[in-house]
Amino acid sequence: NEAHSPIPVLYLDISQFRRVNSTLGYELGDYLLKTMAERLKAFVGSRNSVVRLGDDEFAIILGTMGAELSEVEDIQPAIARVAQNLLWAISQPFTVQDRTVFLTGCLGIAVYPKDGSDIDTLIRHADIAMHEAKSQGNSQFKLYHPITKITSDQLALEADLRYALKRSEFQVYYQPQINLKTKAITGAEALLRWRHPQRGMISPAEFIPLAESTGLIVPIGAWVLQTACQQAKLWQAEGFDNLQIAVNLSAHQFGQPKLCEAITRTLQRTGLNPALLDLELTESALVQDVDSAILTLKQLRSLSIRVSVDDFGTGYSSLSYLQRFPFNTLKIDRTFVKSISQDAKNGAITTAIIQMAHQLQLQVIAEGVETQAELDFLSQHGCDLAQGYLFSPPVSAEAFTELLHRQALNFSK
Missing domain, CATH: 3.20.20.450 (EAL domain)
Structure with a gap:
């Protein structure tokens, strides 16, 4: 990205997926996550990337939005629309062995190059924003902002707790x-x-x-x-x-x-x-x-x-x-x-x-x-x-x- 166009990196956490595993079993739970990944890929298109980071977490890199965002003065409304539409898409019902399952999630968003110059930093910052979104309830999203002391303390405490x-x-x-x-x-x-x-x-x-x-x-x-x-x-x-x-x-x-x-x-x-x-x-x-x-x-x-x-x-x-x-x-x-x-x-x-x-x-x-x-x-x-x-x-x-x-x-x- 030589032009340094803004590129959003989204960190998606599926809410309370452990309860799904305990109800359906881990095999069907894993199948459901694969179905979720396919839905995410269909939503963002083949030119963007979807990566499964953990059991119930995904990173989404919207490289094709760079040109669109570089032409607007305030990029937040455009990113917010994408986040809202993505949360709506994952909230639509899934069918697993004749059972209807509803999922929700929370999104954290970091934007290149403002929030980081490499993918590891961007994902880490998007993760921080996602945890802030989770604290607000289900189906929420937050854009990363410079880390505050309270967030830093919470992350340090979580690391120590592990x-x-x-x-x-x-x-x-x-x-x-x-x-x-x-x-x-x-x-x-x-x-x-x-x-x-x-x-x-x-x-x-x-x-x-x-x-x-x-x-x-x-x-x-x-x-x-x-x-x-x-x-x-x-x-x-x-x-x-x-x-x-x-x-x-x-x-x-x-x-x-x-x-x-x-x-x-x-x-x-x-x-x-x-x-x-x-x-x-x-x-x-x-x-x-x-x-x-x-x-x-x-x-x-x-x-x-x-x-x-x-x-x-x-x-x-x-x-x-x-x-x-x-x-x-x-x-x-x-x-x-x-x-x-x-x-x-x-x-x-x-x-x-x-x-x-x-x-x-x-x-x-x-x-x-x-x-x-x-x-x-x-x-x-x-x-x-x-x-x-x-x-x-x-x-x-x-x-x-x-x-x-x-x-x-x-x-x-």
């Missing part, structure tokens, strides 16, 4: 769950922590969404499950035989093929009684494919594994929802627990949730209990268990072991 598991930077902390009748510790929720070698302890609110969006949550989550089950087995060896261990499952993990087989292998490797494992799921993880979710939950229950619905009241909560899904436990979200003793509305809602759950034979745990007034209200209204900073923050396995032994000493007096 190696954190291999470098043993993750830790599992445990927060006690208290039986409100006996005041004993009867369970522990396993919570992931990341101790970064340079940045120190990184908030889960910062890295968990990143792990979800990159798919890294699946191997990380498997490690948390393995670690928590091993630790629970160690506590059994110290005489704490009936301690429940609660482990969070993300939507990505819950949607994985052969989830139950993977969990069974973990339990067999660690020797933990399945009845002592409690898997916590958010409401949003369950409603993506209701029939499949019900089947998976029934399989887990058949293995004697307990299932809790986490953050109840913040999503799709309804009576029919609770009736359909085979849960053991309902966890009341902190948003309802806070100020229940002063806020009549929150108190009424919390009381109604406890009563409804008990009528459905569900155990109730209150999350985020921080004051004595909150604890008194929950105890008076029949809540079964509670956890929160009033009792203890999440602590290391060693510190949790000390809590268990101190409790044992107190009960022996």
Whole structure:
């Protein structure tokens, strides 16, 4: 391109394609991506290039647009029209073995020579723009602009996250769950922590969404499950035989093929009684494919594994929802627990949730209990268990072991 005419390079990411793989299987998923590539080639024409970069990512180089763009003062509207038309084209239905499949995607766009003088730089910058588009939702596109500090930090954090598991930077902390009748510790929720070698302890609110969006949550989550089950087995060896261990499952993990087989292998490797494992799921993880979710939950229950619905009241909560899904436990979200003793509305809602759950034979745990007034209200209204900073923050396995032994000493007096 001796004339240095503008050439757009597009980075396309197909949204949530892992869910397609888990539904159709990897063979049909790969066939669908090949069909997608053919559609893209038909859209851009034979004189432009389409390259598959990864499992569900493509680069599109629009060399023939150079002459057209060199004749206009503002190239952005012309590129925007191409991006909008391309996103529309990929959103049209695909047919795979008599099944209709709909896909969406996000586009990032970098333009030669403004955004880079070589293809590697252009693709990297288009990738950055694509991630910015993804943060805005489905079927979005963004043109690259000079990288901001926040984007740079996010990319650096993502790069570090990819190696954190291999470098043993993750830790599992445990927060006690208290039986409100006996005041004993009867369970522990396993919570992931990341101790970064340079940045120190990184908030889960910062890295968990990143792990979800990159798919890294699946191997990380498997490690948390393995670690928590091993630790629970160690506590059994110290005489704490009936301690429940609660482990969070993300939507990505819950949607994985052969989830139950993977969990069974973990339990067999660690020797933990399945009845002592409690898997916590958010409401949003369950409603993506209701029939499949019900089947998976029934399989887990058949293995004697307990299932809790986490953050109840913040999503799709309804009576029919609770009736359909085979849960053991309902966890009341902190948003309802806070100020229940002063806020009549929150108190009424919390009381109604406890009563409804008990009528459905569900155990109730209150999350985020921080004051004595909150604890008194929950105890008076029949809540079964509670956890929160009033009792203890999440602590290391060693510190949790000390809590268990101190409790044992107190009960022996």
